[in-house]
Amino acid sequence: MSIELWTWNTPNGRKISVALEEMGLPYTVKTVNISKDEQFNPEFLAFSPNNRIPAIKDPSGPDGQPITVFESGAILLYLAEKTGKFLPKSLRDRVPVYEWLMWQMGGFGPMPGQVHHFLMQPEGPARDYGFGRYHKETVRLYGVLDRRLEGRDFVATTGEPSVADFAILGWAWRHERHQVDLATVPNVKRWYETMMARPATQRGFEVALS
Template sequence: MRDLSDFPITRKWPARHSDRIQLYSLPTPNGVKASIMLEETGLAYEPHRVSFDTQDQMSPEFLSLNPNNKIPAILDPDGPGGKPLALFESGAILIYLADKTGQFLPQDPAQRYQTLQWLMFQMGGVGPMFGQLGFFHRFAGKEYEDKRPRDRYVAESRRLLGVLDQHLTGKQWMMGDDYTIADIAIFPWVRNLVGFYEAGELVGFQDFHEVQRVLQAFTSRKAVEKGLLIPA
């Protein structure tokens, strides 16, 4: 058993299995990137629910691991050099777990960087734009009489879907035949856009046949099915 007592986050969320990766998260589009990746790689982990309802993400214990108060975050008791590693930011977590296991990130340098460019495409474009659309379509922003902010994000979300649709033509996954962290990053957000945000009709999702095809393949994976529900 590893001693994780030096990490204040374990005081609020005690580790029952201190030899496993500790996951602090919620089943949001960013949160499930980590849980899906952990399920796909087969790494042993212990999930902890960070409840937004009770402002867990603002607690001193959580902020000690992620000062940006966002999920997901992980604590790996067996990090580089055998020392514990605390890590936040979903993209960084995906890269770390891919490098740790040698899975879902190509070893070929050119393919690796091309995978990372699509990961950054999600983090810099898909996530922020889809998230803003969700705010103006489903949450408090929907009450705004001026629909210009919503329509701006509708147009940008549709543009991003078009980029994905064109890229996926003739490909099984974002990187061709190989399923990678680019898919794990992008498709939880696509699923959320048409599901939880209920914005499929608004963005004309029916027009993006390639994105629909790959989304269906993604959500059919056993590890994805499980990861989407973690932490319960």
């Protein structure tokens, strides 16, 4: 049976469609149009209480019983555990994946998200201050990622990507909106182009969500 992916065309939503494609899991899409406040519908709130996309319903969860999962980081870890893919077996090797997944969830998401917000505000001192503050931090985070990727193919693992790559890619996908030129972070640019060339990743970004 297919997993239901409740989502929209956002960086966090794309993380999960990419992961599902990369893991080869069957799924169906349930669009949640956040521009129309559909994330507040009681049906969605029943299993995504923070009224944020994405969330999933898996009819074949642990022990064969249905399960719902909200929060994109938790979904990625759940899918990795379910399939045994894109998450190393040993705890030592998992730690960098956990670190960089949390780095994305705590910083490389909230900060560029604020850049998105302030760019949409009317011109004026408040917009300039907010954009300047969050853009500076977003640029810093791109620099952190660039240093991490020096001499590395993937963010937290060797040989193949991990769920941390999928999480970070969802936000790097919006680098133009962040007003960050990837030419200024060449290691990120190389990694980004490598990831976006993967056929399954391409399918994840092509899923019709809006």
